[in-house]
Amino acid sequence: MRIDIITVLPELLKSPFEASILKRAIEAGHVEVYFHNLRDYTTDNYKSVDDYQFGGGAGMVMMVEPIDKCISGLKAERDYDEVIYMTPDGETLNQSIANQLSLKGNIIILCGHYKGVDQRVRDHFVTKEISIGDYVLSGGELGAAVLCDAVIRLIPGVLGNETSALTDSFQDDMLAPPIYTRPRDYKGWKVPDVLFSGNFPEIEKWREEQAYQRTKERRPDLLDD
Numbered sequence: 760m761r762i763d764i765i766t767v768l769p770e771l772l773k774s775p776f777e778a779s780i781l782k783r784a785i786e787a788g789h790v791e792v793y794f795h796n797l798r799d800y801t802t803d804n805y806k807s808v809d810d811y812q813f814g815g816g817a818g819m820v821m822m823v824e825p826i827d828k829c830i831s832g833l834k835a836e837r838d839y840d841e842v843i844y845m846t847p848d849g850e851t852l853n854q855s856i857a858n859q860l861s862l863k864g865n866i867i868i869l870c871g872h873y874k875g876v877d878q879r880v881r882d883h884f885v886t887k888e889i890s891i892g893d894y895v896l897s898g899g900e901l902g903a904a905v906l907c908d909a910v911i912r913l914i915p916g917v918l919g920n921e922t923s924a925l926t927d928s929f930q931d932d933m934l935a936p937p938i939y940t941r942p943r944d945y946k947g948w949k950v951p952d953v954l955f956s957g958n959f960p961e962i963e964k965w966r967e968e969q970a971y972q973r974t975k976e977r978r979p980d981l982l983d984d
């Protein structure tokens with residue numbers, strides 16, 4: 760998979776890709792991630808990427824031309840499966856969207872800033888708009904980092920234990936059950952006996968029940984369909 764991220768703040772985005780699972784995924788060749796600074800595609804001396812809104816109103820708007828230059832340049836090199844725009848009015852990110860994107864070949868992620876991008880960018884380039892939740896960030900970069908983390912860990916081969924993404928919360932519209940490790944008894948706080956029974960069908964049944972109870976209490980909306 761290849762991810763091209765277009766941003767005015769590449770420095771805000773880079774660190775998540777320089778540590779942990781994302782770093783290993785890149786080093787192992789499961790994913791290539793490239794950052795494109797929108798200011799490199801500007802045409803004036805000030806390297807302007809934004810301008811005042813037509814019709815008046817507070818806040819600057821990201822101009823179509825630098826974005827066009829950047830996206831068209833990338834598209835001239837290879838085909839892209841999606842051009843994703845990070846925006847609070849997009850579709851809310853969930854595990855199903857992350858699963859679908861993890862199967863793609865090449866994607867572009869465009870990070871918004873200021874009030875957002877000129878509508879013509881959305882009309883002519885963007886194929887998918889994603890929000891990471893109902894709150895407004897100061898730019899799309901942190902949203903893009905969240906999206907990349909959720910997607911990259913699902914690429915086959917990225918997680919050490921191939922099954923571990925399958926038991927994540929949300930993977931079957933269910934939250935994950937409680938988990939424990941050593942010691943068995945800490946200050947009298949005990950690990951449930953069933954986990955030491957050696958009876959794996961019994962343990963699996965307990966986990967499913969716990970997952971169901973937890974989902975019912977915390978996220979009944981997930982059980983709706």
Ligand code: ADE
Nearest residue numbers: 845846847890891896902
């Ligand atoms: N840009 C600003 N707010 C955002 C959000 N909630 N999700 C994605 N991108 C954003």
